[in-house]
Amino acid sequence: MRILLIEDEALLGGAVAAHLHKLHAVDWMQSLDAASEAMRTVDYDLVLLDLNLPDGHGLDFLVSVRKSGRDVPVIIITARDQVRDRIQGLNAGADDYVLKPFDLDELSARINSVQRRAIAMANPQQTIGDLVIDQTARRVSKGGVEISLTAREWAVLECFTQRLGAAVSKAKLEDVLCAFGAEIESNAVEVYVSRLRKKLGAESIRTLRGLGYRMDR
Secondary structure (H helix, E strand, C coil): CEEEEECCCHHHHHHHHHHHCCCCEEEEECCHHHHHHHHHHCCCCEEEECCEECCEEHHHHHHHHHHCCCCCCEEEEECCCCHHHHHHHHHCCCCEEEECCCCHHHHHHHHHHHHHHHHHHCCCEEEECCEEEECCCCEEEECCEEECCCHHHHHHHHHHHCCCCCCECHHHHHHHHHCCCCCCCCCHHHHHHHHHHHHHCCCCCEEECCCEEECCC
């Protein structure tokens, strides 16, 4: 899962980003302008949104996101603890509201809960041949045998399962891998596709010359 974190407090933002990087790809932005630019080029799976930011109010950003038709899950993280603030946030389209200070493990649990709800509304379990991919539990099995995937392997697989039957460009896959924060080699996409093929089956991911890759339904 790729998460957009919008938080201008350096210590908190750094702590949240480091904690979430263990399982997810995280892009940390400290202003609404930077966040807006990021959302123009990246399809995020979830947004963590502070309200008081140096260049505007988070609720205005949330309203604009919803008006644009994006249904990406949004969790507000803020010190504003008045009931009316929470009501405003939820009415503006937030999926959850977490008060500062918060425990990082609780934040992870809230993220998982929101994501499970979003997946349940879409397609929580996919069957492709003898593969069963459970998005909610983050589990993959082949012929009834569970397959262990790394965080990056899961991120690449998730990219394919969200676009079954459609071409996924190498640039999109590079974008997913780069989001983990570390430098990647020029052949990183080929490496991870090869790893998934070894684990899921040689024919599980097809190469489309000049277009990228595709996982069929």
